[in-house]
Amino acid sequence: xxxxxxxxxxxxxxxxxxxxxxxxxxxxxxxxxxxxxxxxxxxxxxxxxxxxxxxxxxxxxxxxxxxxxxxxxxxxxxxxxxxxxxxxxxxxxxxxxxxxxxxxxxxxxxxxxxxxxxxxxxxxxxxxxxxxxxxxxxxxxxxxxxxxxxxxxxxxxxxxxxxxxxxxxxxxxxxxxxxxxxxxxxxxxxxxxxxxxxxxxxxxxxxxxxxxxxxxxxxxxxxxxxxxxxxxxxxxxxxxxxxxxxxxxxxxxxxxxxxxxxxxxxxxxxxxxxxxxxxxxxxxxxxxxxxxxxxxxxxxxxxxxxxxxxxxxxxxxxxxxxxxxxxxxxxxxxxxxxxxxxxxxxxxxxxxxxxxxxxxxxxxxxxxxxxxxxxxxxxxxxxxxxxxxxxxxxxxxxxxxxxxxxxxxxxxxxxxxxxxxxxxxxxxxxxxxxxxxxxxxxxxxxxxxxxxxxxxxxxxxxxxxxxxxxxxxxxxxxxxxxxxxxxxxxxxxxxxxxxxxxxxxxxxxxxxxxxxxxxxxxxxxxxxxxxxxxxxxxxxxxxxxxxxxxxxxxxxxxxxxxxxxxxxxxxxxxxxxxxxxxxxxxxxxxxxxxxxxxxxxxxxxxxxxxxxxxxxxxxxxxxxxxxxxxxxxxxxxxxxxxxxxxxxxxxxxxxxxxxxxxxxxxxxxxxxxxxxxxxxxxxxxxxxxxxxxxxxxxxxxxxxxxxxxxxxxxxxxxxxxxxxxxxxxxxxxxxxxxxxxxxxxx
Numbered sequence: 001x002x003x004x005x006x007x008x009x010x011x012x013x014x015x016x017x018x019x020x021x022x023x024x025x026x027x028x029x030x031x032x033x034x035x036x037x038x039x040x041x042x043x044x045x046x047x048x049x050x051x052x053x054x055x056x057x058x059x060x061x062x063x064x065x066x067x068x069x070x071x072x073x074x075x076x077x078x079x080x081x082x083x084x085x086x087x088x089x090x091x092x093x094x095x096x097x098x099x100x101x102x103x104x105x106x107x108x109x110x111x112x113x114x115x116x117x118x119x120x121x122x123x124x125x126x127x128x129x130x131x132x133x134x135x136x137x138x139x140x141x142x143x144x145x146x147x148x149x150x151x152x153x154x155x156x157x158x159x160x161x162x163x164x165x166x167x168x169x170x171x172x173x174x175x176x177x178x179x180x181x182x183x184x185x186x187x188x189x190x191x192x193x194x195x196x197x198x199x200x201x202x203x204x205x206x207x208x209x210x211x212x213x214x215x216x217x218x219x220x221x222x223x224x225x226x227x228x229x230x231x232x233x234x235x236x237x238x239x240x241x242x243x244x245x246x247x248x249x250x251x252x253x254x255x256x257x258x259x260x261x262x263x264x265x266x267x268x269x270x271x272x273x274x275x276x277x278x279x280x281x282x283x284x285x286x287x288x289x290x291x292x293x294x295x296x297x298x299x300x301x302x303x304x305x306x307x308x309x310x311x312x313x314x315x316x317x318x319x320x321x322x323x324x325x326x327x328x329x330x331x332x333x334x335x336x337x338x339x340x341x342x343x344x345x346x347x348x349x350x351x352x353x354x355x356x357x358x359x360x361x362x363x364x365x366x367x368x369x370x371x372x373x374x375x376x377x378x379x380x381x382x383x384x385x386x387x388x389x390x391x392x393x394x395x396x397x398x399x400x401x402x403x404x405x406x407x408x409x410x411x412x413x414x415x416x417x418x419x420x421x422x423x424x425x426x427x428x429x430x431x432x433x434x435x436x437x438x439x440x441x442x443x444x445x446x447x448x449x450x451x452x453x454x455x456x457x458x459x460x461x462x463x464x465x466x467x468x469x470x471x472x473x474x475x476x477x478x479x480x481x482x483x484x485x486x487x488x489x490x491x492x493x494x495x496x497x498x499x500x501x502x503x504x505x506x507x508x509x510x511x512x513x514x515x516x517x518x519x520x521x522x523x524x525x526x527x528x529x530x531x532x533x534x535x536x537x538x539x540x541x542x543x544x545x546x547x548x549x550x551x552x553x554x555x556x557x558x559x560x561x562x563x564x565x566x567x568x569x570x571x572x573x574x575x576x577x578x579x580x581x582x583x584x585x586x587x588x589x590x591x592x593x594x595x596x597x598x599x600x601x602x603x604x605x606x607x608x609x610x611x612x613x614x615x616x617x618x619x620x621x622x623x624x625x626x627x628x629x630x631x632x633x634x635x636x637x638x639x640x641x642x643x644x645x646x647x648x649x650x651x652x653x654x655x656x657x658x659x660x661x662x663x664x665x666x667x668x669x670x671x672x673x674x675x676x677x678x679x680x681x682x683x684x685x686x687x688x689x690x691x692x693x694x695x696x697x698x699x700x701x702x703x704x705x706x707x708x709x710x711x712x713x714x715x716x717x718x719x720x721x722x723x724x725x726x727x728x729x730x731x732x733x734x735x736x737x738x739x740x741x742x743x744x745x746x
Contacts, residue, residue, distance in 0.1 A: 002033045003106075004099040004176070005078030009037040009068035010086035011061075012046050016219060017086040021050045024090065026646070026672070027566050028053070031103075032095045036086075037072035039063045043086060066190045066197075069172075073182060079106060080127070082176045089134070089217035093566040098176050101127060101211045105156070124156045125181040125205035128165060131174040131216040136225075140217065143169055149212040156209040159202055163257040165210075166202060170195035173216045177201060196240045203247040203254070231279040237269055238286050245294045256296050263291055267309050271325065281318060288316035353421055354444075357428035362448050367432035367718070370400040370439065372456065374418055376408055378611060379436045380454035380493060383519030387710035392718055398426055432718060438485040445488035452717055453486075453511070454493045454519070455503070457629025458701055462656035464506030469656065486511070491717055493518065495632065496703035502658055514716060517709030517729065523614045524636040525707030527738035529745075535619040536741060539605055541579050543745055548574070548680075549607075549620035551583040552644070553628035564626070564646055565673055571603050573677045580604045581616055621741050622685055624676070627651055631666055632701045637737045640686045641667040641694060644676050666697035699732060706730040 008020065017036075024034055034054045036047035040061040047056040057071050069083050080102045084090060109123040130149055132140040145168045152162055159165060168174065172194055182189065185204050189197045202208065241262040248255040266287040275283060291314045301307040305328070312321040369385050371378040377385070377399060385397050399415040400423065409415060416423040418440075427433070427443050436456040445451060464486075465479060489511035494500040495518040504513065541547050552564060571580055582604060607616055617623070617633065622640040625631050631641055643665050651657070662669060667690040670676035679685050708727045715721040 002078045003031040003102055004029075004033070004080045004082060004095060005073075005076035005179070006032055006034045006082050006084055006090075006095055007037065007069065007072035007076060008034065008047075008084045008086055009039070009072050010043070010065055011039040012043040013087040014221065014225065016089070017043055017046050020084070020086065020089055021047065021054065023092065024095070025050055025053070027092050027095070027569075029095045029099060031099050033076070033078055035072045035075050037068040039068055039086075064192050065194070066192050070186065070190055073179075073186070076179065079179055080176045081179050081182055083172045084216070085173060087221060088173055088219050091132075091214060091217060092564060093568060094215040096566065096568065097211070097213055097215045098127065098129065101129075101209070102176060105209055108156075121156065122207050123178065124207045124209045125178050126201055126208045127176040127211060128168060128208060129174055129176075129211040129215040130213055131169065131171065131218050132214055133218045133220060135220045136222040142214075145169060145174070146212055149210045152208075152210040154209075156207045158207060159205060160251055160254055162208070163253040165208060166199065166254070166257050166261060169218070170198035171216070171218055172198050172201070173218060175201060181205065193236065193240055196243060199240075199244050199258075200247070203244065231273075231275050232282075234269055234273060234275060234279070234283055235286065237265060238283070238290055241265075241294070242290060252296070255294075256299065259294055259296055259299065262294065263310055263313065266291065267306075267313060270313075270321075271309075284313070284318045284321070285316065288313055350419070350421070350424060354424040354428055357425045358444055358446065360429065362431050362446055363429045364431045365395050366426070366430045367395050367397050367434065368400060368426060368430040369397060370435045371437075373437055374400050374402040374405070376401055376405045376611075377410060377413060379456050380519045381434050381436055382612075383522060383710045384434060384452075384454065384713055387519065387714045388718055391711070391714050395432070395718060398430070400427075438482075439488075441481055441485055443488075450490045450717060451488045452491045452493070452713075453489045454713075455499070458495055458499050458632035459502045459506070460627055460629065460657055460659070460661060461651075462506070462658065463502065465508070466502075466506045466656065483509075493709075493713060495521070495705055495709075496701050498658070498700065498703075514713060515704055516712035516716070516726070517704035517706060518633070519710035519713055520614060521633050521636050521702075521705040522707045522710050524617070524633070524705070524738055525735060527618055529739045529743065532618050532739055532741055532744035535615045538615070539581065539607070539610075539619055541605075541619060541741075545577050545579050546622070547579045547581055547620045547741065548622050548624055549581045549583065549616055549634075550624045551613075551616075551628055551630050552626045565644065565676070567604060570673065570677060574680055576603070578603070578680075581607045581620060583607045583610070583613070583616065618738055619741065627655075627657075627661065635666050635694065635698050636702050636705050637740075638694065638698065639740060640690055641697075642676065642679055642685050642690075643667065643669045644673075645669060646672055664697070664700075666694050668693075702732065704729050706735050 006024065008017070012018070021034075021036070035057060036043070036050075036054055037057045037059055038044040038047040039059045044056065044058045047054060055075060057075055059068055059071055065085070072083075073081055080098070082095070082098055105124045105127065108121040128149060130145050131143050133143065134140055148164050148168060152165070175198065188200050188204065191197050241258070245255070245258060245262070248258050270280070270284060270287065291310070295314070301310045308324065309321070312324060367385075367388065369381045371381045388395055388397060397414065399409070399413055400418060401409060401415045403417050406415060406417060416426050427439075428446075430449065432450050432452065433439060433443075434452040434454060436454045438453075439451075464482065467477060468479060486507045486509045489507075489509060491514050492503050492507070492511050493514045493516060494503060497515065500513045500515055536547065550565070550567075567580060567582060571578070574580070580603065610616060613630065614633075617630070617637060620639070622642065623631065623634045624642045624644055626644050631643070634641060643661065645662065648662060648671070668679045668684050670679055684690065706729055708730075712726045715726055716723065
């Protein structure tokens with residue numbers, strides 16, 4: 001008997017079923033089964049491609065979700081059931097996450113009492129977990145459920161003891177049900193109203209457990225893409241709560257929370273839905289009756305305007321409520337007009353200040369630096385600023401940093417916040433403006449000012465104007481405005497001739513290309529054995545362990561980070577002596593996760609927010625990435641690189657690339673997690689063929705990086721030295737990268 005039955009149900013809405021089943025197939029779990037209650041020919045055809053590993057239950061076109069869930073559950077043999085709609089998604093590793101937590105609950109409720117228990121615990125009926133929401137516009141937005149889940153902790157509870165769990169998003173997908181519990185109450189759960197079913201599950205459960213971890217992706221389809229619903233359908237909201245509240249009778253706390261949810265939903269629906277007048281009046285009348293009928297004894301209305309809305313609803317005062325709404329709209333419109341006027345006046349004042357500053361002479365000893373859209377001291381600008389302090393300390397260095405990131409700056413860093421008076425005065429006065437992205441279009445390029453564009457990576461993916469044929473990458477980019485910004489560049493820094501050619505093609509303008517190397521990569525030739533040991537010590541990597549840095553890139557066609565590896569499984573296969581440094585916004589972020597034990601043992605370290613990234617590279621024995629430009633920088637260290645390219649064809653087609661990474665790779669290439677694991681298990685990650693591929697890659701892409709790039713840039717741009725007077729680029733065979741971790745501890 002499998003631990004978990006994942007029951008996928010419904011039609012292949014907008015093709016999302018394909019993606020869902022592919023993700024399940026890419027991360028199989030021995031203790032789980034997948035059943036697809038496939039509605040219609042398209043869903044059946046899609047599910048059939050995943051048989052026999054996936055059990056397909058064919059259902060006729062038009063079968064409702066409730067019937068589809070029931071049909072899938074009837075074929076399930078797992079101890080726990082997880083219902084996943086065909087339009088939704090599962091983060092990589094989610095079934096493992098649920099199955100492992102379910103195993104804990106089953107063990108606690110087992111017949112064999114453990115040494116630490118006098119008797120088995122009562123069985124848990126429902127396991128709740130967190131989710132993210134994806135819409136047609138955004139991807140993986142976090143929910144607000146985490147604080148409720150975290151408050152419960154690891155122990156199982158009754159709903160009466162944790163009634164706030166009713167405030168979780170009412171989805172069947174963010175909860176797993178014990179199979180026996182489902183079968184005992186199946187008739188109550190068989191409804192097309194999913195929130196009704198989700199709340200009923202909680203109200204009927206004897207005990208509930210929580211997992212403060214994301215294990216579901218709720219995809220909200222664009223309403224205009226769905227069949228229209230009659231306005232009278234909104235009346236079913238009232239019917240939902242009329243069905244639920246009897247289940248809360250004689251349960252004081254549960255009743256109070258459920259009542260608050262009902263009134264909140266009724267008020268919001270009435271306020272936000274543009275209902276025809278007859279429907280609106282009937283909705284308000286019935287909502288008022290429900291609010292009075294189910295109001296708990298001693299119930300206190302919320303304070304402020306929300307309390308006024310509740311009072312008017314309970315009184316059935318439809319006309320006064322409409323007048324109240326109209327008054328609120330008028331007040332909001334007036335406040336908006338005042339704010340808009342203030343913004344316009346403020347903008348005019350700032351524009352006047354900026355214009356006045358532009359009329360003053362440029363300050364030849366003032367340099368402005370910015371990186372990554374004003375996030376702080378980082379990347380090539382940081383390396384140039386540090387070298388400038390050594391070679392030309394008389395030039396003042398001011399960083400542009402957003403208000404939110406200003407507190408993270410190194411102590412004593414002179415900085416300005418965008419939009420402030422000093423910001424505009426500084427931008428107008430500076431002789432030198434350095435950025436690894438573009439400054440805002442409103443920044444005026446003065447004739448005697450110098451704009452230095454450093455970029456922030458060697459391009460594999462298409463950039464600039466080359467994105468015009470790839471809308472997933474461009475995402476509405478204003479190419480005319482882009483051209484206006486690049487026309488301000490005086491210099492463009494390049495790490496290799498490939499980059500120089502691509503920049504000149506993607507950003508056609510009259511700037512001068514500086515084939516000097518990337519300043520941020522100087523550290524890979526200057527770092528000592530002591531620096532490498534110190535970097536590993538700061539990360540808590542024990543001597544003798546192999547550290548693998550996993551640094552995937554962003555997919556433009558996903559609009560958010562999607563985990564592509566089951567890190568728990570990978571860590572298990574790599575063994576006790578390997579540490580994974582994970583640099584990504586990974587969904588294993590909570591305290592309760594299958595990675596918790598691995599974190600405690602130091603086998604997985606989350607370095608997503610760790611800066612600088614160059615220090616991570618120094619600490620790592622090997623790099624695993626997909627299409628990130630970090631591969632070009634890391635190649636300077638001449639250490640093993642493994643490419644995990646499970647979606648290369650999709651990435652290449654949607655994003656556009658400048659060369660075939662599968663043919664011109666820096667080491668071994670894995671097209672699946674299984675292949676990646678085998679590369680490390682067999683030792684192929686550092687064999688002769690990997691070294692040969694890396695040598696070819698280094699010759700092409702580490703062309704100008706030799707440890708003196710920042711010096712060349714500072715001398716050329718800030719000190720005005722001629723090209724022929726700069727330190728020449730050292731040939732590759734004469735360079736000595738920083739020692740490997742193994743060499744550093746020898």
